[in-house]
Every structure is written in structure tokens, then in C-alpha cells.
Amino acid sequence: MKIAYSPCPNDTFVFHAWAHGLVPGAPAPDVTFADIDITNTLAEQGAECAYDVLKVSYAVLPWVLDEYALLPCGGALGRGCGPLVLTREPTDLGGKTVAVPSERSTAYLLFRLWAAAEVPDDIGKVVVMPFHEIMPAVRDGRVDAGLVIHEARFTYQEYGLHKLADMGEHWEATTGLPIPLGAIIAKRSLGAERLAALTDTIRASVRAAWDDPAASRAYVLAHSQEMDPAVADQHIGLYVNEFTADLGEDGYAAVRGLLTRAAAEGLVPPLGPDALTF
Secondary structure (H helix, E strand, O other): OEEEEOOOHHHHHHHHHHHOOOOOOOOOOEEEEOOHHHHHHHHOOHHHOOOOEEEEEHHHHHHHOOOEEEOOOOOEEEOOOOOEEEEOOOOOOEOOEEEEOOOOOHHHHHHHHHHHHHOOOOEOEEEEOOHHHHHHHHHOOOOOEEEEOOOHHHHHHHHOOEEEEEHHHHHHHHHOOOEEEEEEEEEHHHOHHHHHHHHHHHHHHHHHHHHOHHHHHHHHHHOOOOOOHHHHHHHHHHHOOHHHHOOHHHHHHHHHHHHHHHHHOOOOOOOOOOOOOO
């Protein structure tokens, strides 16, 4: 089974057991590591995509749910873990240039929903750049602000930057729901029985990671792009939680709430009533 997920600590932690043959009866995975902007693009290939399972942004779901089903586990939702808008000093973003990691990311949707409510004048310009280039670009004055994700929550002070706003705080304050970030999707062509078995496999891999966190340590650090081990631990602590094992009622409400609000702003196509089921 061909699967692609990111080298980020939360994904390698979650999928370690499955990737290493530690889940009895699970299909053998053929793993590819890819940043989420790449997997989003792969998912949009639909039937032409070679991957059975992908980690993608929740933001891309409206474009891919005809071919892929959202799995109720393995992804990233949480509280206190949203993207940040960073600047060199406190400022108003009206008319300013903002760097973002992708326009098909959940971070971008959260940012636009925040800006619609909190920025009286329109953002001047949005530019897309790799997320690891964003903080240096803000620091060096090449852009006025940057939307950052992942471990940047823990490291932006090292660049002398100011946290202008926390997209997660705004989302939680206005909805009361957890923050939907990354989803696990699988091809509908696998069929209901295999999708259900795949869900069981991923849940077993999550539970194995929790039962023996040390087992995945070398795998996590080997793919964490020289991240400080303490930061990797913080990353896992934020993004691997009860919603990783099961989206549950609040998780599904968060996903539908995000995509419904984004559709109302014209950012994504509207979802059908049964789009999130498989």
C-alpha cells in the first residue's frame, strides 16, 4: 500500500509502528516522505494519483473527496496549536505583504478567516514561499509578515520576531472547537472493507506509539530535519492527542465548521452533506 506523509515528528511518531511491521495483520506500507504542499498536489490528481493513503491539509478536502475518503484517525487536530502571524514589531496588516506556506493549507484558511474579522483594510499581497524561508524573510524585511506553522511556534523568538496573532486562539475563541490541521485520506476505490481495516491499522499504530514512545525515537529524530529533540517532543505533544486516535464528534464538527466558513468566504468549494463519510 503506497502511503505518503511528512517527515514531521507527529507523522513519524504516529506511523512508526505500521511502517516497521509492528501492527499485526496490517498491509505492508510503501512509505514516501513529502511535505504537505506536495501531498496536497498529489491528492488533487485524483484517480491519476499513485498513492493509496496521503497526509494532506484539511483545506484541500473539498477538491479531493470524490476520489479520497477522510479517515477518522491519524491526523492532526488540537488546541493551542494553531498557526501564528509573525512581524518584526506590532503593526496593522492592512496593505501589507504576507508570506504564507501555501494557499491550499489549513493555516491559510484560518489566516483568511482571522483577517476577514480582524483586519479592517484588506491584506495588500499574499506571497507563497517554503515555510522554512518565511521567518528569515520577515526578519530581513523582505515581507511585512509571515504565517508560520509547526515548530516555528517554539523558535520564532530566535529570529527576533513578534507574534502578532495566533490563528488557533481566534478559531477556538469564535467556535469553541479544536483546530483542524492535517488529515489522513485514502482512496475510495479501496472499498469499504479495506478502508475500515486501514482505519484499524492506523489506530493500532497510534496506540503502539503511546504505549512505547521510546520505540519510535530514532525514527522520529532521523527524519526531523535536524530539529532539536526537545522541540520534536513539544511538536508531538501538541499534534498527537485524542483526535489522532478518533476524530469524534468535536473533530468532525471542527472540520465541517472550518470548511463551511471558508466556503462562505469563497475560499473553497462547498461540501456536500455526506462528503466527510466513507
